[in-house]
Amino acid sequence: MLQHVDGQSCADVLDRLDAWVDGDLVESEAASVEAHFDRCASCSAARRMAADLAMELRSLPTFEVPERVLHAVRMKARPSPWERLKSYRNGFLLRPVTAVAVLAVVVLVVVAISPWRGRGGHQYTGQEIERAAEETKLALAYVGSITRRAELRVKEKIFDEGIAAQTVSGVRQSLKIIGGAAAATADMPATPLPHGKGS
Amino acid sequence: MRMRRQDFDDVVVTHGRRVFTLAVYLLANREEAEDVTQDVLVKLWRRGHEVSLERVGPWLVRVTRNACIDTIRRRKNGGRVDVDGESGIELFERAPGPENLAYASQLGGRILKALETLSEPSRSVVILREIQGLSYQEIGDALEMPISNVRVTLHRGRRRLREELREVRDHVAAC
Numbered sequence: 001m002l003q004h005v006d007g008q009s010c011a012d013v014l015d016r017l018d019a020w021v022d023g024d025l026v027e028s029e030a031a032s033v034e035a036h037f038d039r040c041a042s043c044s045a046a047r048r049m050a051a052d053l054a055m056e057l058r059s060l061p062t063f064e065v066p067e068r069v070l071h072a073v074r075m076k077a078r079p080s081p082w083e084r085l086k087s088y089r090n091g092f093l094l095r096p097v098t099a100v101a102v103l104a105v106v107v108l109v110v111v112a113i114s115p116w117r118g119r120g121g122h123q124y125t126g127q128e129i130e131r132a133a134e135e136t137k138l139a140l141a142y143v144g145s146i147t148r149r150a151e152l153r154v155k156e157k158i159f160d161e162g163i164a165a166q167t168v169s170g171v172r173q174s175l176k177i178i179g180g181a182a183a184a185t186a187d188m189p190a191t192p193l194p195h196g197k198g199s
Numbered sequence: 200m201r202m203r204r205q206d207f208d209d210v211v212v213t214h215g216r217r218v219f220t221l222a223v224y225l226l227a228n229r230e231e232a233e234d235v236t237q238d239v240l241v242k243l244w245r246r247g248h249e250v251s252l253e254r255v256g257p258w259l260v261r262v263t264r265n266a267c268i269d270t271i272r273r274r275k276n277g278g279r280v281d282v283d284g285e286s287g288i289e290l291f292e293r294a295p296g297p298e299n300l301a302y303a304s305q306l307g308g309r310i311l312k313a314l315e316t317l318s319e320p321s322r323s324v325v326i327l328r329e330i331q332g333l334s335y336q337e338i339g340d341a342l343e344m345p346i347s348n349v350r351v352t353l354h355r356g357r358r359r360l361r362e363e364l365r366e367v368r369d370h371v372a373a374c
Contacts, residue, residue, distance in 0.1 A: 018354050049361050056310050057329035063223050065215040069233050069240075076237075077207060077244035 008036050013043050021050050104139040104171045108132065111174045128177065135170030202247030210255050211240060217256070217331060218263045224326045225267040227315060235266045260333075260341035264323050313363040320344070321356035328353055 013036045019025050020033050037044045111132070202210070218239055222232035239262050243255070250258045317325060320342055327333045327341065328349075335349045344352070 018357055046361075049365065050357070053357065053361055053364060054329065057325070058332070060224075060310065060330050062216055062220040062331065065211070065219045065236055065240075066233060069219075069237050070211070070215070072237050073211070073240045073244070076241045077204075 017050050021054050101139050101142040108136045214259050221263050239263050257341040313360050316363050324352045325356040
Protein backbone atom coordinates (compact mmCIF):
# COMPACT_ATOMS: atom_id res chain seq x y z
CA MET A 1 0.00 0.00 0.00
CA LEU A 2 1.32 3.41 -0.93
CA GLN A 3 1.45 5.73 2.00
CA HIS A 4 1.41 8.96 0.03
CA VAL A 5 0.33 9.66 -3.51
CA ASP A 6 -0.05 13.21 -4.78
CA GLY A 7 0.36 14.47 -1.26
CA GLN A 8 -2.49 12.33 0.08
CA SER A 9 -2.06 9.41 2.46
CA CYS A 10 -4.10 6.26 1.91
CA ALA A 11 -5.62 6.77 5.36
CA ASP A 12 -6.90 10.21 4.32
CA VAL A 13 -8.40 8.82 1.15
CA LEU A 14 -10.02 5.87 2.90
CA ASP A 15 -11.52 8.25 5.43
CA ARG A 16 -13.20 10.05 2.56
CA LEU A 17 -14.22 6.89 0.76
CA ASP A 18 -17.83 6.95 2.05
CA ALA A 19 -18.21 10.62 1.18
CA TRP A 20 -16.93 9.79 -2.30
CA VAL A 21 -19.44 6.91 -2.64
CA ASP A 22 -22.25 9.23 -1.49
CA GLY A 23 -21.13 11.96 -3.90
CA ASP A 24 -20.67 14.33 -1.00
CA LEU A 25 -17.18 15.54 -1.99
CA VAL A 26 -16.74 18.83 -3.81
CA GLU A 27 -15.53 18.47 -7.36
CA SER A 28 -11.88 19.26 -6.71
CA GLU A 29 -11.74 16.93 -3.71
CA ALA A 30 -13.40 14.13 -5.65
CA ALA A 31 -10.94 14.61 -8.49
CA SER A 32 -7.94 14.35 -6.18
CA VAL A 33 -9.33 11.22 -4.51
CA GLU A 34 -9.97 9.65 -7.91
CA ALA A 35 -6.43 10.54 -8.97
CA HIS A 36 -5.21 8.69 -5.89
CA PHE A 37 -7.32 5.66 -6.83
CA ASP A 38 -5.68 5.62 -10.25
CA ARG A 39 -2.25 5.33 -8.71
CA CYS A 40 -2.93 3.18 -5.65
CA ALA A 41 -4.03 -0.41 -6.25
CA SER A 42 -4.94 -0.95 -2.61
CA CYS A 43 -7.23 2.09 -2.38
CA SER A 44 -8.64 1.29 -5.79
CA ALA A 45 -9.63 -2.17 -4.50
CA ALA A 46 -11.20 -0.54 -1.46
CA ARG A 47 -13.12 1.80 -3.74
CA ARG A 48 -14.44 -1.13 -5.80
CA MET A 49 -15.51 -2.93 -2.67
CA ALA A 50 -17.26 0.15 -1.28
CA ALA A 51 -19.05 0.80 -4.55
CA ASP A 52 -20.06 -2.86 -4.88
CA LEU A 53 -21.35 -2.93 -1.32
CA ALA A 54 -23.39 0.24 -1.80
CA MET A 55 -24.84 -1.14 -5.03
CA GLU A 56 -25.72 -4.49 -3.46
CA LEU A 57 -27.36 -2.87 -0.45
CA ARG A 58 -29.35 -0.49 -2.63
CA SER A 59 -30.55 -3.37 -4.77
CA LEU A 60 -32.02 -5.25 -1.81
CA PRO A 61 -35.81 -5.35 -1.96
CA THR A 62 -38.25 -3.39 0.15
CA PHE A 63 -41.48 -5.06 1.23
CA GLU A 64 -45.15 -4.16 1.04
CA VAL A 65 -47.10 -4.75 4.24
CA PRO A 66 -48.88 -8.11 3.78
CA GLU A 67 -52.64 -7.90 3.31
CA ARG A 68 -53.31 -10.04 6.38
CA VAL A 69 -51.42 -7.53 8.52
CA LEU A 70 -53.37 -4.64 7.03
CA HIS A 71 -56.60 -6.52 7.65
CA ALA A 72 -55.68 -7.14 11.29
CA VAL A 73 -54.78 -3.47 11.69
CA ARG A 74 -58.09 -2.36 10.16
CA MET A 75 -59.98 -4.62 12.54
CA LYS A 76 -58.25 -3.09 15.55
CA ALA A 77 -58.22 0.47 14.23
CA ARG A 78 -61.95 1.05 14.04
CA PRO A 79 -63.61 4.14 15.45
CA SER A 80 -65.51 3.54 18.68
CA PRO A 81 -69.34 3.88 18.59
CA TRP A 82 -69.03 7.29 20.26
CA GLU A 83 -66.53 8.46 17.62
CA ARG A 84 -68.84 7.25 14.86
CA LEU A 85 -71.74 9.10 16.47
CA LYS A 86 -69.65 12.27 16.72
CA SER A 87 -68.72 11.89 13.08
CA TYR A 88 -72.38 11.56 12.10
CA ARG A 89 -73.27 14.51 14.27
CA ASN A 90 -70.61 16.70 12.70
CA GLY A 91 -71.08 15.58 9.16
CA PHE A 92 -74.73 14.71 8.96
CA LEU A 93 -77.08 15.90 11.63
CA LEU A 94 -76.11 19.54 11.32
CA ARG A 95 -77.01 19.81 7.65
CA PRO A 96 -80.03 22.01 6.81
CA VAL A 97 -81.95 19.27 5.06
CA THR A 98 -81.49 16.97 8.05
CA ALA A 99 -82.58 19.73 10.37
CA VAL A 100 -85.82 20.15 8.40
CA ALA A 101 -86.51 16.42 8.60
CA VAL A 102 -85.82 16.34 12.35
CA LEU A 103 -88.11 19.34 12.80
CA ALA A 104 -90.81 17.57 10.83
CA VAL A 105 -90.59 14.53 13.07
CA VAL A 106 -90.73 16.67 16.21
CA VAL A 107 -93.78 18.56 14.97
CA LEU A 108 -95.55 15.38 13.96
CA VAL A 109 -94.84 13.77 17.30
CA VAL A 110 -96.18 16.88 19.03
CA VAL A 111 -99.27 16.63 16.86
CA ALA A 112 -99.68 12.99 17.74
CA ILE A 113 -99.51 13.53 21.51
CA SER A 114 -101.05 17.00 21.68
CA PRO A 115 -103.76 17.38 24.37
CA TRP A 116 -105.52 19.93 22.09
CA ARG A 117 -105.77 17.44 19.30
CA GLY A 118 -109.31 17.24 18.03
CA ARG A 119 -110.55 20.19 20.07
CA GLY A 120 -112.84 22.69 18.41
CA GLY A 121 -114.90 20.01 16.79
CA HIS A 122 -112.54 19.63 13.81
CA GLN A 123 -112.93 16.28 12.13
CA TYR A 124 -109.92 15.03 10.19
CA THR A 125 -110.62 13.81 6.76
CA GLY A 126 -109.21 10.45 5.66
CA GLN A 127 -106.96 12.30 3.22
CA GLU A 128 -105.47 14.45 5.99
CA ILE A 129 -104.75 11.44 8.18
CA GLU A 130 -103.27 9.49 5.31
CA ARG A 131 -101.07 12.40 4.33
CA ALA A 132 -99.89 12.98 7.90
CA ALA A 133 -99.03 9.28 8.18
CA GLU A 134 -97.07 9.40 4.94
CA GLU A 135 -95.17 12.48 6.05
CA THR A 136 -94.34 10.84 9.36
CA LYS A 137 -93.08 7.73 7.64
CA LEU A 138 -90.97 9.76 5.28
CA ALA A 139 -89.43 11.87 8.01
CA LEU A 140 -88.75 8.87 10.23
CA ALA A 141 -87.23 6.95 7.36
CA TYR A 142 -85.01 9.88 6.60
CA VAL A 143 -83.77 10.40 10.12
CA GLY A 144 -83.35 6.67 10.59
CA SER A 145 -81.17 6.29 7.55
CA ILE A 146 -77.93 7.44 9.08
CA THR A 147 -75.57 5.44 6.97
CA ARG A 148 -73.91 7.33 4.21
CA ARG A 149 -75.53 5.24 1.49
CA ALA A 150 -78.99 5.81 2.86
CA GLU A 151 -78.22 9.46 3.28
CA LEU A 152 -77.28 9.75 -0.37
CA ARG A 153 -80.42 7.91 -1.45
CA VAL A 154 -82.62 10.22 0.53
CA LYS A 155 -80.74 13.24 -0.78
CA GLU A 156 -81.39 12.13 -4.33
CA LYS A 157 -85.09 11.77 -3.59
CA ILE A 158 -85.21 15.15 -1.96
CA PHE A 159 -83.50 16.93 -4.80
CA ASP A 160 -84.88 14.93 -7.71
CA GLU A 161 -88.48 14.42 -6.62
CA GLY A 162 -89.13 17.59 -4.67
CA ILE A 163 -89.88 15.63 -1.51
CA ALA A 164 -88.56 18.44 0.65
CA ALA A 165 -91.40 20.61 -0.61
CA GLN A 166 -93.90 17.90 0.23
CA THR A 167 -92.38 17.50 3.69
CA VAL A 168 -92.60 21.21 4.44
CA SER A 169 -96.11 21.27 3.10
CA GLY A 170 -96.99 18.31 5.28
CA VAL A 171 -95.55 19.99 8.33
CA ARG A 172 -97.59 23.08 7.60
CA GLN A 173 -100.70 21.01 7.19
CA SER A 174 -100.04 19.26 10.49
CA LEU A 175 -99.59 22.56 12.25
CA LYS A 176 -102.87 23.72 10.84
CA ILE A 177 -104.47 20.62 12.28
CA ILE A 178 -103.58 21.57 15.80
CA GLY A 179 -105.08 24.98 15.10
CA GLY A 180 -103.27 26.88 17.81
CA ALA A 181 -100.04 26.70 15.85
CA ALA A 182 -101.43 28.40 12.77
CA ALA A 183 -99.42 31.57 13.33
CA ALA A 184 -96.20 29.63 13.72
CA THR A 185 -96.91 27.91 10.42
CA ALA A 186 -97.03 31.22 8.61
CA ASP A 187 -93.54 32.19 9.97
CA MET A 188 -91.87 28.93 9.05
CA PRO A 189 -89.29 29.47 6.30
CA ALA A 190 -89.62 27.39 3.18
CA THR A 191 -86.65 25.17 2.36
CA PRO A 192 -84.83 26.39 -0.74
CA LEU A 193 -85.02 23.77 -3.44
CA PRO A 194 -82.70 23.19 -6.35
CA HIS A 195 -83.96 23.34 -9.92
CA GLY A 196 -86.96 25.37 -8.74
CA LYS A 197 -88.92 22.21 -7.98
CA GLY A 198 -91.86 22.20 -5.60
CA SER A 199 -93.15 25.16 -3.64
CA MET B 200 -58.30 11.66 20.69
CA ARG B 201 -57.33 9.57 17.70
CA MET B 202 -56.18 10.36 14.19
CA ARG B 203 -58.83 10.94 11.60
CA ARG B 204 -59.46 7.67 9.82
CA GLN B 205 -58.57 9.14 6.43
CA ASP B 206 -55.25 10.48 7.78
CA PHE B 207 -54.50 7.11 9.30
CA ASP B 208 -55.20 5.28 6.04
CA ASP B 209 -52.99 7.75 4.16
CA VAL B 210 -50.12 7.25 6.62
CA VAL B 211 -50.39 3.46 6.31
CA VAL B 212 -50.22 3.73 2.52
CA THR B 213 -47.33 6.19 2.61
CA HIS B 214 -45.22 4.73 5.41
CA GLY B 215 -46.34 1.11 5.77
CA ARG B 216 -43.68 -0.23 3.41
CA ARG B 217 -40.95 1.60 5.30
CA VAL B 218 -42.11 0.22 8.64
CA PHE B 219 -42.37 -3.36 7.44
CA THR B 220 -39.08 -3.28 5.51
CA LEU B 221 -37.20 -1.90 8.51
CA ALA B 222 -38.68 -4.61 10.72
CA VAL B 223 -37.83 -7.35 8.22
CA TYR B 224 -34.19 -6.34 8.02
CA LEU B 225 -33.78 -5.63 11.71
CA LEU B 226 -35.38 -8.88 12.80
CA ALA B 227 -34.42 -11.09 9.83
CA ASN B 228 -37.66 -12.91 10.55
CA ARG B 229 -40.79 -12.28 8.54
CA GLU B 230 -43.35 -13.44 11.12
CA GLU B 231 -41.90 -11.26 13.84
CA ALA B 232 -41.69 -8.37 11.39
CA GLU B 233 -45.40 -8.77 10.65
CA ASP B 234 -46.24 -8.76 14.36
CA VAL B 235 -44.14 -5.67 14.97
CA THR B 236 -45.66 -3.86 11.98
CA GLN B 237 -49.16 -4.64 13.18
CA ASP B 238 -48.37 -3.44 16.70
CA VAL B 239 -46.76 -0.25 15.42
CA LEU B 240 -49.67 0.67 13.15
CA VAL B 241 -52.24 -0.03 15.85
CA LYS B 242 -50.18 2.07 18.23
CA LEU B 243 -50.23 4.86 15.64
CA TRP B 244 -54.02 4.64 15.54
CA ARG B 245 -54.37 4.72 19.31
CA ARG B 246 -51.79 7.42 19.97
CA GLY B 247 -52.18 9.47 16.83
CA HIS B 248 -52.84 12.61 18.86
CA GLU B 249 -49.28 12.52 20.18
CA VAL B 250 -47.69 13.04 16.79
CA SER B 251 -48.32 15.59 14.06
CA LEU B 252 -48.70 14.38 10.49
CA GLU B 253 -45.45 16.13 9.54
CA ARG B 254 -43.55 14.12 12.18
CA VAL B 255 -45.26 10.82 11.67
CA GLY B 256 -42.52 9.35 9.43
CA PRO B 257 -39.67 9.74 11.93
CA TRP B 258 -42.02 8.67 14.74
CA LEU B 259 -42.89 5.45 12.94
CA VAL B 260 -39.24 4.61 12.28
CA ARG B 261 -38.35 5.24 15.92
CA VAL B 262 -41.23 3.21 17.29
CA THR B 263 -40.57 0.36 14.84
CA ARG B 264 -36.91 0.22 15.75
CA ASN B 265 -37.67 0.20 19.47
CA ALA B 266 -40.25 -2.55 18.99
CA CYS B 267 -37.71 -4.63 17.05
CA ILE B 268 -35.09 -4.16 19.76
CA ASP B 269 -37.63 -5.25 22.38
CA THR B 270 -38.47 -8.32 20.31
CA ILE B 271 -34.81 -9.25 20.02
CA ARG B 272 -34.26 -8.81 23.75
CA ARG B 273 -37.17 -11.08 24.50
CA ARG B 274 -35.70 -13.73 22.25
CA LYS B 275 -32.40 -13.69 24.06
CA ASN B 276 -33.92 -13.83 27.51
CA GLY B 277 -36.51 -16.49 27.00
CA GLY B 278 -39.37 -14.01 27.05
CA ARG B 279 -38.03 -11.69 29.72
CA VAL B 280 -37.22 -8.12 28.85
CA ASP B 281 -33.68 -7.06 29.68
CA VAL B 282 -33.76 -3.73 31.51
CA ASP B 283 -30.01 -3.30 31.78
CA GLY B 284 -29.75 -0.93 28.86
CA GLU B 285 -28.52 -1.30 25.33
CA SER B 286 -24.76 -1.01 25.73
CA GLY B 287 -22.92 -4.05 24.50
CA ILE B 288 -26.01 -5.67 23.11
CA GLU B 289 -25.19 -7.62 20.01
CA LEU B 290 -28.55 -7.69 18.38
CA PHE B 291 -28.20 -10.48 15.90
CA GLU B 292 -26.12 -13.20 17.47
CA ARG B 293 -28.79 -15.86 17.63
CA ALA B 294 -28.50 -18.99 15.56
CA PRO B 295 -30.83 -18.72 12.59
CA GLY B 296 -33.71 -21.14 12.34
CA PRO B 297 -34.62 -22.89 9.09
CA GLU B 298 -37.19 -20.24 8.17
CA ASN B 299 -34.60 -17.51 8.65
CA LEU B 300 -32.06 -19.35 6.53
CA ALA B 301 -34.60 -19.65 3.76
CA TYR B 302 -35.36 -16.00 4.05
CA ALA B 303 -31.69 -15.14 4.05
CA SER B 304 -31.30 -17.09 0.86
CA GLN B 305 -34.18 -15.17 -0.67
CA LEU B 306 -32.59 -11.83 0.11
CA GLY B 307 -29.09 -12.72 -0.85
CA GLY B 308 -27.67 -14.39 2.21
CA ARG B 309 -24.22 -12.93 2.01
CA ILE B 310 -25.24 -9.33 2.55
CA LEU B 311 -27.89 -10.22 5.08
CA LYS B 312 -25.40 -12.26 7.03
CA ALA B 313 -22.99 -9.32 7.03
CA LEU B 314 -25.78 -6.99 8.16
CA GLU B 315 -26.48 -9.29 11.08
CA THR B 316 -23.00 -8.69 12.42
CA LEU B 317 -23.73 -5.01 12.96
CA SER B 318 -24.83 -3.82 16.36
CA GLU B 319 -27.24 -0.97 16.99
CA PRO B 320 -27.48 1.79 15.98
CA SER B 321 -25.19 1.01 13.02
CA ARG B 322 -27.54 -1.63 11.71
CA SER B 323 -30.58 0.68 11.71
CA VAL B 324 -28.62 3.53 10.16
CA VAL B 325 -27.25 1.31 7.38
CA ILE B 326 -30.69 -0.12 6.62
CA LEU B 327 -32.36 3.29 6.62
CA ARG B 328 -29.67 4.89 4.49
CA GLU B 329 -28.61 2.16 2.09
CA ILE B 330 -31.74 0.07 1.65
CA GLN B 331 -34.48 2.61 2.29
CA GLY B 332 -32.68 5.64 0.90
CA LEU B 333 -33.40 8.07 3.75
CA SER B 334 -31.33 11.24 3.96
CA TYR B 335 -28.99 11.92 6.86
CA GLN B 336 -31.49 14.48 8.13
CA GLU B 337 -34.37 12.00 8.05
CA ILE B 338 -32.30 9.37 9.84
CA GLY B 339 -31.23 11.92 12.43
CA ASP B 340 -34.85 12.95 13.03
CA ALA B 341 -35.99 9.35 13.32
CA LEU B 342 -33.24 8.13 15.63
CA GLU B 343 -32.92 11.45 17.45
CA MET B 344 -29.25 11.76 16.56
CA PRO B 345 -27.30 14.77 15.27
CA ILE B 346 -26.38 14.46 11.60
CA SER B 347 -22.67 14.27 12.51
CA ASN B 348 -23.43 11.15 14.57
CA VAL B 349 -25.41 9.67 11.70
CA ARG B 350 -22.40 10.12 9.42
CA VAL B 351 -19.99 8.56 11.90
CA THR B 352 -22.34 5.66 12.65
CA LEU B 353 -22.91 5.01 8.96
CA HIS B 354 -19.18 5.16 8.28
CA ARG B 355 -18.52 2.59 11.01
CA GLY B 356 -21.32 0.37 9.77
CA ARG B 357 -20.10 0.41 6.20
CA ARG B 358 -16.52 -0.27 7.27
CA ARG B 359 -17.67 -3.19 9.38
CA LEU B 360 -19.70 -4.56 6.48
CA ARG B 361 -16.74 -4.29 4.13
CA GLU B 362 -14.55 -6.13 6.62
CA GLU B 363 -17.15 -8.86 6.96
CA LEU B 364 -17.52 -9.23 3.22
CA ARG B 365 -13.75 -9.23 2.74
CA GLU B 366 -13.45 -12.06 5.25
CA VAL B 367 -16.11 -14.00 3.38
CA ARG B 368 -14.31 -13.46 0.09
CA ASP B 369 -10.96 -14.47 1.57
CA HIS B 370 -12.56 -17.54 3.06
CA VAL B 371 -14.14 -18.49 -0.26
CA ALA B 372 -10.84 -17.89 -2.08
CA ALA B 373 -8.96 -20.08 0.40
CA CYS B 374 -11.38 -23.01 0.00
